[in-house]
Structures are given as C-alpha cells and as structure tokens.
Amino acid sequence: MQAEEKFTEMTWPASPEKATLEAKNKFLGFWFFLGGETVLFGSLFATYLALKDKVPDSSHPLAKDLFEMPLTFLATMFLLVSSLTSVYAMYHMKNYSFQRMQAWLLITVFLGACFLGLEVYEFRNYVHEGHTFTSSAFGSAFYALVGFHGGHVAFGLLWILSLMLRNAGRGLNLYNAPKFYVASLYWHFIDVVWVFIFTVVYLMGMVG
Amino acid sequence: MENTRQTSANPRIDLKYRRKKNAEEMRYQIISFALMIFLTLIAFGAVYYEGFSHWFVVPFIMLLAAIQVVFQLFYFMHMSHKGHETPALFLFSGLTVALITILTFLTITWI
Amino acid sequence: MSTIAQKKGFGATVWDYLTTVDHKKIAILYLMAGGIFFLAGGLEALFIRIQLAVPNNDFVSAGLYNQILTMHGTTMIFLAAMPLIFAFMNAAVPLQIGARDVAFPFVNALGFWLFFFGGIFLNCSWFLGGAPDAGWTSYASLTLNAKSHGVDFYILGLQISGIGTLIGGINFLVTIVNMRAPGMTYMRMPLFTWSSFVTSALILFAFPALTVGLFLLMFDRMFGGNFFDVSAGGNTIIWEHLFWIFGHPEVYILILPAFGLFSEIFATFSRKRLFGYSSMVFATVLIGFLGFMVWAHHMFTVGMGPIANAIFAVATMAIAVPTGIKIFNWLFTMWGGSIKFTTPMHYAVAFIPSFVAGGVTGIMNAVAAADYQYHDSYFVVAHFHYVIVGGVVLALLAGTHYYWPKMFGTMLSEVLGKITFWLFLIGFHLTFFIQHFLGLMGMPRRVFTYLPNQGWDTGNMVSSIGAFFMGIAVIIMLINVVVTQVKGVKVGNDPWGDGRSLEWSIPSPPPFYNFKQLPLVRGLDPFWIEKMEGKKGMTPAEPLGDIHMPNASFLPVTISFGLFVAAFGILFHVDDKPWALPVMIIGLGITLVSMLIRSVKDDHGFHIHKEDLENEDKGVKA
Numbered sequence: 001m002q003a004e005e006k007f008t009e010m011t012w013p014a015s016p017e018k019a020t021l022e023a024k025n026k027f028l029g030f031w032f033f034l035g036g037e038t039v040l041f042g043s044l045f046a047t048y049l050a051l052k053d054k055v056p057d058s059s060h061p062l063a064k065d066l067f068e069m070p071l072t073f074l075a076t077m078f079l080l081v082s083s084l085t086s087v088y089a090m091y092h093m094k095n096y097s098f099q100r101m102q103a104w105l106l107i108t109v110f111l112g113a114c115f116l117g118l119e120v121y122e123f124r125n126y127v128h129e130g131h132t133f134t135s136s137a138f139g140s141a142f143y144a145l146v147g148f149h150g151g152h153v154a155f156g157l158l159w160i161l162s163l164m165l166r167n168a169g170r171g172l173n174l175y176n177a178p179k180f181y182v183a184s185l186y187w188h189f190i191d192v193v194w195v196f197i198f199t200v201v202y203l204m205g206m207v208g
Numbered sequence: 209m210e211n212t213r214q215t216s217a218n219p220r221i222d223l224k225y226r227r228k229k230n231a232e233e234m235r236y237q238i239i240s241f242a243l244m245i246f247l248t249l250i251a252f253g254a255v256y257y258e259g260f261s262h263w264f265v266v267p268f269i270m271l272l273a274a275i276q277v278v279f280q281l282f283y284f285m286h287m288s289h290k291g292h293e294t295p296a297l298f299l300f301s302g303l304t305v306a307l308i309t310i311l312t313f314l315t316i317t318w319i
Numbered sequence: 320m321s322t323i324a325q326k327k328g329f330g331a332t333v334w335d336y337l338t339t340v341d342h343k344k345i346a347i348l349y350l351m352a353g354g355i356f357f358l359a360g361g362l363e364a365l366f367i368r369i370q371l372a373v374p375n376n377d378f379v380s381a382g383l384y385n386q387i388l389t390m391h392g393t394t395m396i397f398l399a400a401m402p403l404i405f406a407f408m409n410a411a412v413p414l415q416i417g418a419r420d421v422a423f424p425f426v427n428a429l430g431f432w433l434f435f436f437g438g439i440f441l442n443c444s445w446f447l448g449g450a451p452d453a454g455w456t457s458y459a460s461l462t463l464n465a466k467s468h469g470v471d472f473y474i475l476g477l478q479i480s481g482i483g484t485l486i487g488g489i490n491f492l493v494t495i496v497n498m499r500a501p502g503m504t505y506m507r508m509p510l511f512t513w514s515s516f517v518t519s520a521l522i523l524f525a526f527p528a529l530t531v532g533l534f535l536l537m538f539d540r541m542f543g544g545n546f547f548d549v550s551a552g553g554n555t556i557i558w559e560h561l562f563w564i565f566g567h568p569e570v571y572i573l574i575l576p577a578f579g580l581f582s583e584i585f586a587t588f589s590r591k592r593l594f595g596y597s598s599m600v601f602a603t604v605l606i607g608f609l610g611f612m613v614w615a616h617h618m619f620t621v622g623m624g625p626i627a628n629a630i631f632a633v634a635t636m637a638i639a640v641p642t643g644i645k646i647f648n649w650l651f652t653m654w655g656g657s658i659k660f661t662t663p664m665h666y667a668v669a670f671i672p673s674f675v676a677g678g679v680t681g682i683m684n685a686v687a688a689a690d691y692q693y694h695d696s697y698f699v700v701a702h703f704h705y706v707i708v709g710g711v712v713l714a715l716l717a718g719t720h721y722y723w724p725k726m727f728g729t730m731l732s733e734v735l736g737k738i739t740f741w742l743f744l745i746g747f748h749l750t751f752f753i754q755h756f757l758g759l760m761g762m763p764r765r766v767f768t769y770l771p772n773q774g775w776d777t778g779n780m781v782s783s784i785g786a787f788f789m790g791i792a793v794i795i796m797l798i799n800v801v802v803t804q805v806k807g808v809k810v811g812n813d814p815w816g817d818g819r820s821l822e823w824s825i826p827s828p829p830p831f832y833n834f835k836q837l838p839l840v841r842g843l844d845p846f847w848i849e850k851m852e853g854k855k856g857m858t859p860a861e862p863l864g865d866i867h868m869p870n871a872s873f874l875p876v877t878i879s880f881g882l883f884v885a886a887f888g889i890l891f892h893v894d895d896k897p898w899a900l901p902v903m904i905i906g907l908g909i910t911l912v913s914m915l916i917r918s919v920k921d922d923h924g925f926h927i928h929k930e931d932l933e934n935e936d937k938g939v940k941a
Contacts, residue, residue: 031295042306054552
C-alpha cells in the first residue's frame, strides 16, 4: 500500500479518488450512504407536504404569508455557486495542485457559511412573525425539513474545514485525496436537496 | 491491492493528455453550471410573474428542478463517468422509495 | 502477530474484544449480545404466557403486562433477531466471497457497539420508571400521551441501535461489491451472500424512514413539536406510514438471510447443487423489491380507502410468487439428493411446512376485506409468529449449529441438538397453531387477561404449555454450548464433510487474515468443485505476499458510549432536571471528540510479512 507515498504531478494517478482499494470502498460506501440519505430527505419532504399549512387556527401565518423571494434567491445563489467552486477544487485535486484546491475549498466554505447565516436570519424573522417550531404542525414540519438540511450544511462546513486544516501541512496523497473527493460529493448532494427545497417549499409555497 | 497507475511510456505526454482532458471536463462543468443558473432564474421568474396559473407553475418548476438535479448528479457528481453503475442503481432505488413515500403522504394520510 | 493461538489472560481477552475490528470476533460479539437479548425476550414471552395461561390471572398487572408485551416485541425484532442475523453475516459473508476482511472494519465494530449500547439503553428503562408500553409499533396516538419515560427510552434506544444497523448494512453492501476474490462473479456468490446483499440494501433504504419517524416522535414528546398532535394541525397517520415503510421491509430484512442460511444447509446436506440457483437469486431480489411496495397492508383498517387497500392487497399477494419459487427450489434440491439428517438439516426440513403455514395465513391477511375480521386478533399473532419463529428463529438455531464449528472450532453435540430441535418444534406448533383459532374465535391481541367461559380457556393453556417446551429447548441448547466448549474438541476445515463454499476451505476458526492467499474461484460452490477434482483445498489466485490488515481501535466503544450518555441527558431534560443538560453535552462531547480523533489520526493498518506467514506454515507442519 502506497497510501502515504509522496507524489509528483507526473506520478499522480488519473483518478486518485479510486486509486486504492480503501479509496474504492470509501467512494462506493459514500454513494450508498447518499442513497439512504435520499430516503431520509424523501420522508422529510413527504412529512412537510402532508403538514403544509396545517395550523391550529387562522391567526397562524401560512406559507404564502411567510416566504420572501429575494432572500430565497440569494440563498440559492450562494449554494449553487459553492457547488461550482467545489467542482473547481476537485479539478485542482486531479491536477495535483494542492494550494489551489485549498483556495477553492475555502471559497466553498465561505459561501456555505453565508448560506447558513442567511438561513439563521430568515428563521429569526419567521419566529418574530409567530411561525415557530412549536406553534403548529406546519411549523414543526418546516423547521424539521429545512433545519435538517441546514444541519447538513453545518456539518459539511466542519467536515471540509477539518479536512483542510488536517492536511494543510502535508499536501495531497492517496490517503486523503478520496476524503476530499467524498466531502465534495456530500456538498453536491446538499445542493441537490436544496434545489428541491427551494422549489417545493419556497416557490410552491409562494404560489400557494 | 497495489496501485494501478496508467502511465504510458512517456509520462510527459500522458500528463499533457490528462491535463487537457481535465480542462475539457471543467468546460462541461461550467456549461452545466450556467444552465443550472438559467433554470433557477426561469423557476423564480415563473413564480414572480404571477400571471401563470397554479396548475402550470407547479409542474413546470418541478420539471426544472428535476432537470437541474440531473445536471448536478451527472456532471458535478460525475455520474456520467464509467464506474458509476452501482452508485446510480442505489441512488435511483433510494429515489424510488422516496418518491413512493411522498406519493403516499400526498394521497392516503387523510388529508 | 503470528502467535494468535497463544493463551491470553482474561483482561487481555476482554480488551481484545473491546477493540477488535476483525469480522469474526465481531460475529462472536453479535452472537453473544444477540443471544443474551434473545434470552431476555424469551423470558418476557414466558411471562406473557404465564399471565394468559388461565382466565382472570393476576400474575402481572395490566400496566406491567403492557411493558412486557412491548419489550418482548421490540427486543426480539431489534435486539435479538437483527444482531443474530448480523452475527452470521459477519461470520460467513467475508469468508464466502474470499475476502480478508470487510470493506470498513472500523465501521463494522462501530455498528456493533451502537447496537449494543442502544439495546442496553432501552433495557435501562426497566429500572428507571418503567419500560415502554405502547406496543412495538409505538403508534403516535398512544405514545404522545404516555406518561412514563418508557416511550422515550424506546425512541432514543432504537435511534442509537438503528444507526448501528444502517452503517452495518452499508458495510456489507460495499464488502460484497468490492471485496470478492478473483473469479467470484455475482452469479457465483453463495445464496447466503446474495441474501445478505439484498438484506443490506433493504436496511439502507428502510432504516432512514425509521430514523425520521423516531426523530419526529422525539421532537413531539421532548421538544414541543406538533407532527402528530391533531389539535395543532398534526396528523397521527404519518407515524403509522413512516413506521411501516420501515417496518415491512424490516420483516424481509429478517427473513431473507434466513432463506439464505437454509439454502446453504439444503445444498450442503443434500450433497447437491442448489436447484435453480439463478431463479433463487431472482426471487431474492424480487422479494426485496416487493418488500417496499406492501407496507400499507398493516394499515388496512386505518381508512385509507378502497383503492389503496386494493393496490396493497394485490401487491402483498404477489410476494407469494417469488416465495413459492424458493419453496419449490428447496424441495427440488432435496429431491434425488443423498440427504444427511444433521441437526441443521432437521431445522431446514421443519422450516418448509412451518413457514408455508405462515405464508398461507399471510395471504389470508392480505385480503383487505377479510383482514377487517382478523385485524388485532390472535390470528395475526399466530401468523407473524409462524413466519418469524417458523422462519427466522428456526434459521438462527439452524445457523448456530451449522456455523458453530466455523466460528468456534468445536462441534455442538448432535444428540443434544436434535433434542433441542424436537422440543422447540413441538413447542412452537403447540404455542402458535392454536392461536389461529383463538383469533378466529374473537380473542383480541394485546389484552392482559380475559374472562372465563368464552371458549378460550383450553386454547390459552395449550399455548402456554407450548411456550415452556420452547423454553426448555433453549436451555438444553445452552447446556449443549457449555458442554461443547468445556470439552473443546477441535475440528478441521470442513467439519460437516460436505462444505461447498469457500468458508469450509480454511481452518476453523480461520486465522485472523482468513486467506493466506486469495483463492481462485472457478464456479458456483468453488470448494465443492475442487473436492470433486480430488484436490484438498483451493487453488491460490496470487503468490504468497504481504497481507494488509486494519488496526484495532477502542474508538467504536467510546463513540457509542458517548451517545448512550447523551441519551440519558436528552431523556431527563424533559423533567427539568438540572443535571440533564450537562450530561447531554458531556455525552455528545465524548462522541464528537472520539470522531475527531478518528478523523485526525491516520490509520494505515499494518502488514503481516510474507516471512511470518511462511514460518507459521512450517510451525504447523513441525
């Protein structure tokens, strides 16, 4: 096993994320995990759709009273662009340019943090309008779905950051390249989920 | 369990070729990103316009979301590359279960 | 590392098992932990039958009865059957595909410890204000207002052990896809490996639904959520759907490996290739697929409407087709074979009529209109015990006898084994056959007692006597285990003499690296092929070389223990106990710090050198 071996641009394999057996296992296992995550988010979406606008009395705000387009649009742009920047990071990983990969990852993390910040701001607004986790079934379902996604974003940030810090001093090798790759897969998956959240929760909520 | 390196007789040419291929792929990624942004703009626009009927907008933006996710999966997550048959099988199986769950919750939960 | 046979002190052995990432040792851990929970669940079953033996009995109170009943179901499904299945998957699958270990040895160990601490947490409820008492299905309409903490123990305990099961499933999927020996194509995999593969896929897609369901219930009960609270717009049917979207595949998660074990046993002891191998594979996959399409047949009386009921009734009946394919294939495997009636074969032969009986009542229940009569009666109790005891438990007992020599290197006594078998089989039919009729006569399930002279008295007495037969059978089996291990007569590679798959080509128990050289697989039943050509063992597929092995680690225990501690904090946080929040933070801290250590510390494993392997060889010969 040459996982710890030092590489040059010449010797770096074409698909470092699948170059060793451990890497192949990690790659496949993570995709399977994403298959399970699909069911997890599917169940949360289903719960949200079943409980959408189900409130105890008419004074409680509904979806069409709450959601605002500019905020959602901005959050969507943050996350979509962060998906592209993580693609750039993987491009440089494949070309064995560690510093550039780190730089792009840092941008990804920054955009992800902006997204999270917006989400916190948005939730605070809703709470002021009387739409809380405990105020109605609609509230519970909304915060469960969007909050689970936000939790995934937060975990992804910590994950990518700790990978960057841990490997800052030693550059790329076949032991950590699959880790970076898998983290980027996770980040894209979060984006996939968000595409459905902004469509199903926000846009469909605004349509009514 | 040893590493398999695909190195031709002349590693320099090999490297050049790989660089070119990676750059080419990156171009596809940017094109698909541009399309994704475009689709997102249309989706937000369709809702913002308010002139369309509810019955048109909802299926339309769902379709746009589905197309966008295909871009994410096949280009950003490289599912179009070979060696992704098993991941694709399991992801789509998971998607099937998820869709059945959503269908159920929309129809037979007494709502 | 070449001195594995060396005697170790007790403490060292315990430490070894606490830190092991070796799938064979994890199998033993699963077997022991699952076995202990099986005894606990069995004891609860006996209490149920004592209480119901005569009308108007007051052996236990109504409240305690509900707790015992709930814990019996929950323990047997989640803490006994699942881990025992995992025990055999761990023991056999890597050996059957010719792998040196699983794909993620660390995750494998973590999966075990999560299950273990989840199970312990659930059972702590007995001593902390009462066990869960809302049935193993824990319907939200009951649990939302349950006063004791029992249901909270259920929620958190199952959440922890569920995560363990999920990662265990992913581990086996990757192992089977990536780690097969040269020549081991998908269509040469033994049927137990195939069924483990499909079961793992079902785990992957079914457990997230349970995870979500448990989260929602946890939010409702502990953090003021309103998912199921109708007065705040909630909907209690959501829990039922989420539970059964998980719960029905769960039944197939249990039964498919049982089918797999019996397929191995039938082929081995009929000394014949499994009849219709490819149709068996097809049927396994089809059952797995259909398993996701039928969950709502548990909810026919909820009021989903005639269309939904009809769809789910037809889908349910469709499952009889692939199951029938399997039954016929097993019969044809025996037909014309030279059958050896060993203990596992006894179980296998008895399994067919027992399980078919359970299948037939399953079809009866699938008829939605008729189900309105059967629903919530002892008929349903009889049905699912016929499939689970007649299918899964018989398979687990058979598997214990069949794989004991491979796991421990000793052979369980055949005489005691057959006594166990007959007592268990008689007891099983005595207990559950009559419950069909009790159900049809109107006895509802989950009642803690009943009035005399309704025609139920004799039936219940017979049923209770049967339960004791099963209890005695299990005790004899334990005696068998103790006697066998005390005697400690070691057996060779292929103790049954008729082994067909790769696990029988290596020593019992195998060395920790399993295969010195990966075997070359030339067809289905690879070891049988070599034996038929007069060879002693497998042809190696590679020259003797260094073997890469994973490092042992204590972190799986600490990660799981942290969640165990945190769960107490979350649970008592509801009572406004001042210590609850710190306990929760400390627990989560232990888990997160352990996870951080795991990710920051490089783990490259170690190598067994070629020279050591050669020396070991000489040592054996000398």
